[in-house]
Amino acid sequence: MEIVDLMEAHYRTFFCCLEDWSEDMKDAGVHKERWFQKMKDQGLRVKLAVVDGKACGMIQYTPAEYSATEGEGYYFIHCIWVHGYKQGIGNFHKRGIGKALLQAAEEDIRARDQAGVAAWGISLPFWMKASWFRKQGYRKVDKNGMAVLMWKPFKEGTEPPRWIKEKKRPAREAGVVTVTSFLNGWCPAQNIIHERARRAAQEFGDVVRFKEVDTFDRCTLCEWGIADAVYIDDKRLGWGPPPSYEKIKNKIAKRVKKAKK
Ligand SMILES: CC(C)(COP(=O)(O)OP(=O)(O)OC[C@H]1O[C@@H](n2cnc3c(N)ncnc32)[C@H](O)[C@@H]1OP(=O)(O)O)[C@@H](O)C(=O)NCCC(=O)NCCS
Missing domain, CATH: 3.40.30.10 (Glutaredoxin)
Structure with a gap:
């Protein structure tokens, strides 16, 4: 297994989160590709785990100002994902790939002289579990509904980040x-x-x-x-x-x- 930076040859599979086989993905439109085009010169970093020439894991992270957290001077991990379905390339969980991706991202972020790295996880044991980040040395610093904000500082005395919280929500309108x-x-x-x-x-x-x-x-x-x-x-x-x-x-x-x- 090797960890590599995203290259053009991987774009297609990256845009559908390695789920080229998925019928659901056909409903996703071109939004991720558009996001990527906007972000690629704004500090977006993507690393892939490749086994036998196939991308089986990915991590994407950006400067904090492109996340739903307040503050700057740190990076935010939007997504870490190791392919875990039977379909397509198959299940690659529990082989140390997630850990290797996170370590590679952290090294990359440290080299950019950042104050730390933040990530999100769900407080319950499904989907992107906050508990997985806790195992990797992150601590909970904020919560927004089920979304837990996890944080690993790289520098002493750094203020932990906070979620941007709901200010208003859509209102009901009469008759529609x-x-x-x-x-x-x-x-x-x-x-x-x-x-x-x-x-x-x-x-x-x-x-x-x-x-x-x-x-x-x-x-x-x-x-x-x-x-x-x-x-x-x-x-x-x-x-x-x-x-x-x-x-x-x-x-x-x-x-x-x-x-x-
Ligand atoms: C969280 C996630 C990234 C972890 O990936 P992973 O590769 O399975 O994780 P790890 O590298 O930590 O390995 C997991 C376990 O396998 C064990 N392991 C590592 N290498 C191993 C090997 N060669 N053989 C057997 N077990 C191994 C590890 O010890 C670890 O066990 P532990 O949790 O008891 O410490 C993965 O589960 C995932 O993608 N989950 C879904 C996340 C998601 O929904 N992301 C999308 C958000 S938009």
Whole structure:
């Protein structure tokens, strides 16, 4: 196994988080590629773990000002992912690949004279577990719903980062249902939810209004304090893997029924 910097030959597989085989990924649109084009000259770093010529793990991190955290002078890990499904290239978990990717990223970030590195994890034992980062020497410094902010300082006396917190949320409007998607573009899972919600909203005609909020724009992100989420009226779609198109459509349909009463 070797850890390499992202090169053009890997772009396709990187844009779909190594899941070239996935039907769900077909719903992700081109948002990650667009995000990459905007970020590639803004300090984005991507490293891949390659086994027998195949990319089986990835880590992507950016300067903090391109994350949903306050502050600067440190890097933020948006995503670390070792392919863990049977399909496609198969399951590469529990071979030390995650650790090797994180170590390579940390060395790279230290070499850039940064104050530390932050990452996010979920407080429950699924998806991107905060507990995995704890094992790698990170400590919890903030929480936003289920999203735990993990932190490893590289310099003495450094202030730990904080999440940018929700400032306002979409309001209910009389007689219509609003579907509001806050989208940054970095995460295909969120991009799938966005695309499904957008398509589903269109099926209801004028009674459902779809709004996209571009949270890549930092002013917009700070105005709302919401980075990546879909709301149906004032209710956020839950955490976790993307719900199916049908599930999202049914949730909108329920709200439409209520709005018509
Ligand atoms: C978190 C994650 C990156 C960890 O990757 P990994 O390669 O499995 O992790 P590690 O390198 O830490 O190895 C895990 C375990 O395997 C063990 N291991 C390492 N090398 C091994 C080997 N050669 N043989 C057997 N076990 C081994 C490690 O000791 C470790 O055990 P421990 O947890 O008891 O210490 C991976 O589980 C993952 O991708 N999870 C999903 C994250 C996600 O959803 N990301 C997307 C967010 S948008």
